[in-house]
Amino acid sequence: MKNIVIVDYGLGNLFSINQAFLHFGYEPIISCNKEIILNADYLVLPGVGAFEGAMRQLNNLGLVEVLKEYVKSDKPIMGVCLGMQLLFEKSYEFGEHLGLGFIEGEILKFPSEVENVKLRVPHIGWNKINSFDRNNWNHSPLIELKEGAMMYFVHSYYAKPSNENVILSTSIYNKFEFCSSVQKGNIYGFQFHPEKSGEEGLSIYKNFLKIK
Amino acid sequence: MKTVRIIPRLDVKGPNLVKGIHLEGLRVLGRPSDFAKYYYDNGADELLFMDVVASLYDRNSLHSIIEDTAKKIFIPITVGGGVRSLEDIKSILRAGADKVSINTAAIKNPELIRDASREFGSSTIVVAIEAIKDKNGKYYAFTDNGREFTGKEVLEWAKKVEELGCGELIITSVDKEGTGKGFDIDLIKMIADNVSIPIIAHGGAGSKEDIENLFDNNIVDSVALASILHYDAIKHLKMNVNQNEEGNFDFINSGKSKLQLSPICLSDLKLHLHSKEINCR
Numbered sequence: 001m002k003n004i005v006i007v008d009y010g011l012g013n014l015f016s017i018n019q020a021f022l023h024f025g026y027e028p029i030i031s032c033n034k035e036i037i038l039n040a041d042y043l044v045l046p047g048v049g050a051f052e053g054a055m056r057q058l059n060n061l062g063l064v065e066v067l068k069e070y071v072k073s074d075k076p077i078m079g080v081c082l083g084m085q086l087l088f089e090k091s092y093e094f095g096e097h098l099g100l101g102f103i104e105g106e107i108l109k110f111p112s113e114v115e116n117v118k119l120r121v122p123h124i125g126w127n128k129i130n131s132f133d134r135n136n137w138n139h140s141p142l143i144e145l146k147e148g149a150m151m152y153f154v155h156s157y158y159a160k161p162s163n164e165n166v167i168l169s170t171s172i173y174n175k176f177e178f179c180s181s182v183q184k185g186n187i188y189g190f191q192f193h194p195e196k197s198g199e200e201g202l203s204i205y206k207n208f209l210k211i212k
Numbered sequence: 213m214k215t216v217r218i219i220p221r222l223d224v225k226g227p228n229l230v231k232g233i234h235l236e237g238l239r240v241l242g243r244p245s246d247f248a249k250y251y252y253d254n255g256a257d258e259l260l261f262m263d264v265v266a267s268l269y270d271r272n273s274l275h276s277i278i279e280d281t282a283k284k285i286f287i288p289i290t291v292g293g294g295v296r297s298l299e300d301i302k303s304i305l306r307a308g309a310d311k312v313s314i315n316t317a318a319i320k321n322p323e324l325i326r327d328a329s330r331e332f333g334s335s336t337i338v339v340a341i342e343a344i345k346d347k348n349g350k351y352y353a354f355t356d357n358g359r360e361f362t363g364k365e366v367l368e369w370a371k372k373v374e375e376l377g378c379g380e381l382i383i384t385s386v387d388k389e390g391t392g393k394g395f396d397i398d399l400i401k402m403i404a405d406n407v408s409i410p411i412i413a414h415g416g417a418g419s420k421e422d423i424e425n426l427f428d429n430n431i432v433d434s435v436a437l438a439s440i441l442h443y444d445a446i447k448h449l450k451m452n453v454n455q456n457e458e459g460n461f462d463f464i465n466s467g468k469s470k471l472q473l474s475p476i477c478l479s480d481l482k483l484h485l486h487s488k489e490i491n492c493r
Contacts, residue, residue, distance in 0.1 A: 015282065015305075015306060015307070015308045016282065016286075016308065016310070019282060019283055019286075019308070020286065022283075023286075048310075048332065048333050048335075048336060049331070049332055049333040049336075050330070050333055053330075053331075082333075112408060118408060120408055120409060120410045120411075120433075121408060121409070122334060122335040122379050122380070122409070122410065124217075124335060124379070124380060124410045124434075125215055125216075125217045125257065125410070125433070125434065126215045126217065126257055126492075126493040127215055128215075150215070150493045152257075152287065152288060154288070154310075154311075154335040155335065156334060156335065156379075174214055193288070193310075195286060196286060196287055196288045196310065197286070197287075198252075198286055198287060199286070201286060202286055
């Protein structure tokens, strides 16, 4: 049986992510316990809310060091929505805040307009994900998805990786293109919510569990 | 590129899905979970549940319906009705909702919006505005299904809640709601032009053309739909209600609706929008 742990730091869409795994017959453990997290075969870092509050919670619970230790083991981890943003070095949401720093890059706010067209923020709704290099998807949880698959987004900030090689997909909101998922080794991040993106989204969780 | 959202709105009273006109005269149409599953299978982009009597009775009884729904349905769920405190919001989110919609409590205590968006993130907090046009053409915000006058002018209120950190607005035209006479374009456009957060238009959709026009004119990119979808869905669903419970079962028993609207299946609506080159999932 696969040992799946969803990190519980008092924030986030734990229920929905849990349901996504239950849908495939897996029973994740929802926990903030150091031993349980380090013992996981697959780790999910959820997140809804603000970057600063999330990092504060992770610090208060002593989880920053735990996550760093887990990542060193090279076992798979996926961050969802704010959970993806936390993987980066720094965010500019309400000030300047340090993240976990697993992936080089920053979290920035959407501009309020692009080419004179108002960009309503938050970006809420369904959007296509487009690959940089379709081959990369074959070694990621996106393996079952077609180019341009639609996923559900809710966010006001987006990730800007320093190194484009980590980009798994980009999406375009009105005319603004941003990074919608990343991969660096066995670290995965999805800006959209796979657990809220119908059957296609669910396949991401299923295929995350196939990663070795 | 912009993708529009079609959001079935499920008004719930006790165990039943209900539907009224001008948010009043609620008739039982069936079980909320049956409708929710049907809409999910037909390509709904989100679901919006409203406990329509929650404010009157100071309660929110949707928890079990949400828990049940969230196990089978993997699209975002917004829940409103009777949300009064940060604790209420937390418990609704824990039940499986992704966003909460607030009206009455925000009017009574606008700071709740600020506190809630700080704690749960802006995009989790939706403010519902029930608008009624007065005889001078001014729009005012109401609560309790358009019964209680708040004295707040709609546009000012919309700007205020945006400033307080709310992430999205649901604008209901109570005058049009349930009538099938088309959206109140003036109302929707007035707000859309003056705020920068996403807006969900609600109230009045009577035909697929009404919806198409709203999107075509680039006024908003999301709609909440009830009657126009429900009166189609009900033809495809097994009747599953207990008539010994409280409620108005006239429609279910007679099958007759005096409404002037053209019900449509959600998947057909999306095909129609695609054919008009309006981008949707």
